[in-house]
Amino acid sequence: MSDTIFALATAPGRAGIAVFRLSGPAARRALEAVVGAVPQPRVATRARFRDPASGETIDDGLTLFFPAPRSATGEDVAELHIHGSRAVALALAAVLVRLPGLRPAAPGEFTRRAFEHGKLDLTAAEGLADLVAAETAAQRRQALRQLAGEFGRLCEAWRARLLRALAQIEAEIDFPEEGLPENLWRGVRAEAQALRGEIACHLADDRRGERLRDGLAVAILGPPNAGKSSLMNALARREVAITAASAGTTRDVIEVALDLGGYPLLLADTAGLRAAADAVEEEGVRRAHARAAAADVKLIVVDATQPEGSAAVAGVVDAAALVVANKIDLAPGGAADWADRLGAGPALRLSVHTGEGMAALLARLEAEVARRFSAGGAPAITRARHRQALEATLSALDRFFAAPLPELAAEDLRAATRSLGRITGRVDVEDLLDVIFREFCIGK
Secondary structure (H helix, E strand, C coil): CCCEEEEECCCCCCEEEEEEEEECCCHHHHHHHHCCCCCCCCCCEEEEEECCCCCCEEEEEEEEEECCCCCCCCCCEEEEEEEECHHHHHHHHHHHHHCCCEEECCCCHHHHHHHHCCCCCHHHHHHHHHHHHCCCHHHHHHHHHHHCCHHHHHHHHHHHHHHHHHHHHHHHHHCHHHCCCCCHHHHHHHHHHHHHHHHHHHHCCCCHHHHHHHCEEEEEECCCCCCHHHHHHHHHCCCCCCCCCCCCCCCCCEEEEEEECCEEEEEEECCCCCCCCCHHHHHHHHHHHHHHHHCCEEEEEEECCCHHHHHHHCCCCCCCCEEEEECHHHCCCCCCHHHHHCCCCCCEECCCCCCCCHHHHHHHHHHHHHHHHCCCCCCCCCCHHHHHHHHHHHHHHHHHHHCCCHHHHHHHHHHHHHHHHHHHCCCCCHHHHHHHHCCCCCCC
């Protein structure tokens, strides 16, 4: 970290303002070279940006300086606010890259330096990446909680309790003549058992955090010509899938990302479920069944006027599915009652053509999604590596309970604390850093 890094911290392209960020020991000298002076710390100051080699003025803007260690990265940090044209940004970048000690930043390098200077732990860094990538309100809220350190503090609290238990075991191993309390082992085992229960409960969350990052998978299933593609277009509010009066129009899975009440959905339209007429349709039906098996929510669409369609969906309807009886504008009263008996409770009556019932379907779907994503009080597990580390902690605790000797039990508790420490970056994480920070955009 002896280099000073710089990058455009705003999106490239035409804009009102663009911001270059610099971090490192040469940030002060860079300001003196380009601006002529270092402004008062943390005060936005008007400045003319010049090429120190030619004296040419590049732009007229603002500059800020944040001395170490009171900065985002823990190093000297400078910000150069310029007009957001491509020409100005390219000219300033060409000047910065020629200054001694400066180089362009790698993806995520600013955040990595913040981590290495103790400004945030790994979970908060990942929360920052999720915040930058958030597309819905629910994703934004989850990312902000993680950026604020809620999950990291929880893991550190668990780790502190394990360290206290480990210290007690080590005391008995190293100083048996000191006459430690006879109930020490009982207390340590009780604490370890309590911790195991808390971590196991946290893991039994139906992968809520990961699902919120990626979006809940919703599959639209049903027999041909029931209106699945029309429903897809209505939910997406644009022409995503081809619709036609003839059956079998959809042969493959068509996906679209949606924001439903602030929650992310990945909606998939599938081929009609029936005995395939050719090899292509057979593959489409196979993919529809595969998507049904992987879906978080299944929307089973049937034609209210065609009770015989119940046979086609018999294999995909379960208690968690939402059955939609479409085309009720063509069905006489009570004609769709057969859909209530498919096995998923009362069917929703709908006409995609007229819009009747769409509000009820959206409300029901939103309620189902909100239930799946309900945050509750505990911070969510948002990454596979968090889950793997917690599972490794449980495995170590299970070995602890079965250990025949105090020395072996102590080693198992050490393994459990190391697994928890890897989540926040306390121990043994060098091999993870490149993987984590390369997901960031340049300038962050």
